[in-house]
Amino acid sequence: MGRDEYERRMVRAGRAAAEAGLIVTPGPDLVWLCGYRPTAVTERLTALVIEPGRAPRLLVPVLERPDAERAAGAGALTVAGWTDGADPYVELGKWLAPQGRYGVSDGMWALHLLGLQRSVPGGGYAALTEVLPMLRAVKDAYEVERLAAAGAAADAAYQDVLGVRFAGRRECDVAGDLARLLTEHGHSQVDFTVVGSGPNGANPHHEAGERVIQDGDMVVLDFGGLKDGYGSDISRTVHVGEPGAEERTVHEVVREAQQAAFEAVRPGIACQDVDRVARRVIKSAGYGEYFIHRTGHGIGVTTHEPPYLVEGEHLPLVPGMCFSIEPGIYLPGRFGVRIEDIVVCTESGGRRLNVTGRALAVVA
Structure with missing residues (x-):
């Protein structure tokens, strides 16, 4: 698939989430939404953020940024990198509303969710399948x-x-x-x-x-x-x-x-x-x-x-x-x-x- 189809998926997901934002970490939802599958899933944070009315953004370790930018749907979003030694949750928190409600990937590591909660303590977090239970269920x-x-x-x-x-x-x-x-x-x-x-x-x-x-x-x-x-x-x-x-x-x-x-x-x-x-x-x-x-x-x-x-x-x-x-x-x-x-x-x-x-x- 090309950029346009991934862009439509991200727009559709943002609209379906209504007032909630989405934070998507590596796994099938990330692949489905933007076509990016990291070569190795490690403790380094990778997160796609989709919010109603805003362009989607992907935060990746800076050493993986070239791979992320080559993903099929990368042209429809902004890709930013964070460097080792920096706090990726602080970097991600800059993108989020202080009191926002977010659906997070069901498979998000506890390490990342706890880091996110420390960085944005006023946010509300729920499993993605609670916010968008049918995100990938209905096929085109x-x-x-x-x-x-x-x-x-x-x-x-x-x-x-x-x-x-x-x-x-x-x-x-x-x-x-x-x-x-x-x-x-x-x-x-x-x-x-x-x-x-x-x-x-x-x-x-x-x-x-x-x-x-x-x-x-x-x-x-x-x-x-x-x-x-x-x-x-x-x-x-x-x-x-x-x-x-x-x-x-x-x-x-x-x-x-x-x-x-x-x-x-x-x-x-x-x-x-x-x-x-x-x-x-x-x-x-x-x-x-x-x-x-x-x-x-x-x-x-x-x-x-x-x-x-x-x-x-x-x-x-x-x-x-x-x-x-x-x-x-x-x-x-x-x-x-x-x-x-x-x-x-x-x-x-x-x-x-x-x-x-x-x-x-x-x-x-």
Whole structure:
């Protein structure tokens, strides 16, 4: 993207914050707003300040100023540097209103927030997600297409991994195959490659390890990363050799829950109601206690961000929101099943950004 798009984002954020200012430190919000990602995040303060009616300003360590000035959106803001030996919080405080209210990055280091409070003790500070909960949640057409391209690359990696050998190899070997395939299909960053075989599949966040995959195993695959700055995240469950009746049944229940939740997507429906739809299918089949996580999470320049499809989240879906739908059943000590697609809410319902098959695939 060019300077103009970043400028529009910063203006939009400033208007949406109404009377509050924004103080954004390194992380996904900073990348989304101005395109700057420091090469190393250290104890040295970097902060973007956006306030209604004022041009945005970026304060960086002076040794990093050249890199910041080369960022895609830097032309739409003022970049200033502070030198080692100076107090960066005093320098930042010169930009802030003494009694101002500011939303600060959720991931701001405590070191920086405490320094800011010392420098501007009269200021009020709140988490950015409290001030602007939907800052990055609603995607424009450009972002949706970047997410679609990332999803297509993940689909291609899944299709390719179906052709590799599973039985007799370690989970970490198959995870390596997935990482390689994501890279071959255009990912610049691989964030996770979950390979949960047999009983390990009952742990939703199992780290691929040394367990040797055996004939007769169910294997949960969950993998993704960044392609052109936007995330992919897909889960499929495969079986090594022909599955038994119970394994087919459990997989079909999860597939039906995932489909029902997808069909429920529409503008205006509360996030928690999509979760309830998926949970109702699984509970009706007798597996309710084994669905142990939320139905989905937002995705964009990171693989986890608002909105969250979970009980208690009353936020309504609006067109442009992109999120996962990933119900699962996890039978302790035996096996697990999860099916996940990235979905975008449109004016007419949901659009899948992962289109590869959701049937139980048999691998060797």
